[in-house]
Amino acid sequence: MSEMKRTVNALPSKTWYWLKMNDAVLPWEEEGGSETIQVESKNVPVFLQVSGGNYEKKQIEISTKEKEEVEVYMQYADFSHLEALTKIHVGKGSRVKLVQVMKTGKETSLINRIETKVEEKGSLELYQVMLGQGNIYGETLTDLVGKEASFDADLGYLVQDEELLDINMVVNHFGEETRSRIKADGALKDKAKKVFRGTIDFKKGSVGAEGEETETVLMLGDDVQNQTIPVILCSEETVAGSHGATIGELDEDTLFYFESRGIGKKEAEDIMARAAIDRIGRLLSEEKAQEWIQDGLKEVLS
């Protein structure tokens, strides 16, 4: 297999090259075998274990017609280098809930891409938990094409050691009165590096659309690096877009709160690092998904 370099997670609107945030470059060998998994509309949640050998490629297809509901829970485990693409079509008035728990082993890497098209009054709810032991490149491209289509994303992550989490989320608002919300919270420990690119793009014609993204990064290691670039692109007048980011260590008030209850700084930091992940767990009703998250947390924090 020949080694070649690939770029992934390209920012839709470039900025200065010296920041090294326009895309991610990875040494990635040719992929091995590929497999396609199709998920049909069902009234019961679907649970998928996504795993594979070296450099495998998986494609997961989720499609809904009109007024259907699908819940898919995916866990990534037991692989060394895996590339997964989830293609979703959300039909008129349909709802897709996608939960992804990424528990990567040490020295593994995962490219996790999601491409979605949402029709009128359709909605995609995305929950992602990224538990850091391997490098993760996550890209989510969502086209809100129909009127009142919506996208909600809740991300929780913990990145540690010398690992990398590189995220690119792009929401294209095409339809009128479309709505998007992205919330990404997490913690960085040791020498971890995280990049978050979040783009809300109000295309011409997206009258009355609203988009919001917020990010909170807890910096816990002496050698961590956080890069954040929350982009709003706007070609329509009557829209409302906002983004906010807060990056820093535990503030004095929070520390004082913990210390007044006999909890030291180190333990307080661990609690807060877990909190970003636990938040996602609390939003999920399925016990199995909660187990995945708790088991993963135990493993990476042990």
Place this chain on the structure above:
Amino acid sequence: MRRENETSEKKSGRKARKSGKREEITNMEEKTYVDDIDRSVYDIKDEEHDAFRIEEGLTPEIVDQISKEKHDPEWMREFRQQSLKIYQELKVPDWGPSIKGLDMDHIATYVRPHSDMKNNWKNVPKDIKETFERLGIPQAERKSLAGVGAQYDSELVYHNVKDEVAAQGVVYLDMESALQGEYADMVHEYFMKLITPRDHKFAALHGAVWSGGSFVYVPKGVDVSIPLQSYFRLNAKGAGQFEHTLIIVDEGANLHFIEGCSAPKYNVANLHAGCVELFVKKNAKLRYSTIENWSKNMYNLNSKRALVEEGGTIEWVSGSFGSHVSYLYPMSILKGRGAKMEFTGVTFAAAGQNLDTGAKVVHAAPDTSSYMNTRSISKGGGISTFRSSVVVQKNATGTKSAVSCQSLMLDSESRSDTIPAMDVRTKEASIGHEAKIGSISDDAVFYLMSRGLTEEEARALIVSGFADNVSKELPMEYAVEMNNLIRLEMKGSIG
């Protein structure tokens, strides 16, 4: 003026969204177009009486000729040639607005006006003096400035500093005099050390063909209580202006420097690639204010940077109204412990304009702080991009940084983007960022109209209020000029 009621079809989307609102608001939705009004003050073209105009294009021979015309010392001649080589190596940026309309083969990089530099307006040729009088420069000098430099095309035609300010030891010279006289060594030490020709293609171009600009040195502990101002006027068609501003504010000193720029509009491209290097020493403070109103055929590819030492403060106040295309991001390097930076900016992009503006800060020492507060307005098909970077180095513990950017879209023909980047490499930092984009609230317009304002007045008032982060930081005369510029731009459309 011509007034026409646009059919409501064009705004059907908005109407649909707002159906059910009061009848008055529905009526207000009918867009009214008014012809653009005359920008007479800025657009008057003087007949060209150039004493010397270099041939168009960019070659080693042309650069050498500029050097000869300006009686450069040998090191500067070599510096220009080296910069030209770098210019030819570097690529045109592909991440910002297109500059395909700029053809360096058709730009004259040096145009000397028919006047030497004077220190009395009476001695400045009548046509040039009248231009600056229309722009209000001599009047402002009499009323509220400590010194003025007025550049016309490639050279300064007027430079003067008040006696009492000179008596404090403040040096305010044109760059050519500084390069030749008693401050020659100081200029050599600092010139293009902060913004090097390797920085980007147009910094290299500047290094090759720079001309004009000002040198300011404020000695230790001196507080210059009233501002100095440089005004740059580019009159020549198809020409470039490449002035260099070098300011050194020594330990504990304080200065407010104001920069203004304008040009009449031609049907060919003009280019501005100035360079501003600011050195703020220990516990010193510098405020650098700019009202930029270049004509809408101008490519404004300007570079500004400040190096701030321990306890020093740099404050940028920036109003960008003109130009066809702008790339403008003043950068602050907070090198000393406790150094501070504030950037307050407004950008107004109207028809035919693509203004890519913002700021950059590098926190390179502990306990440094930065605050960016910007507003962007897009109208009539104009494109406004806010672009920023906050870099916090590993040693910059205790850093605090906040960025707030707001954008206002005045119609659906326009475009507004925000591209802010943060790179934080220490856990001991507190970094905040917030951005909003939206349109003028119909309720606010309705409120003002119910109190007797026309819709146009109401919208202009709201936009002026939106931009008050900048106007309240400017001296009164400049705040008035800025609000006039906003009113001028808002005359174009209602809807």
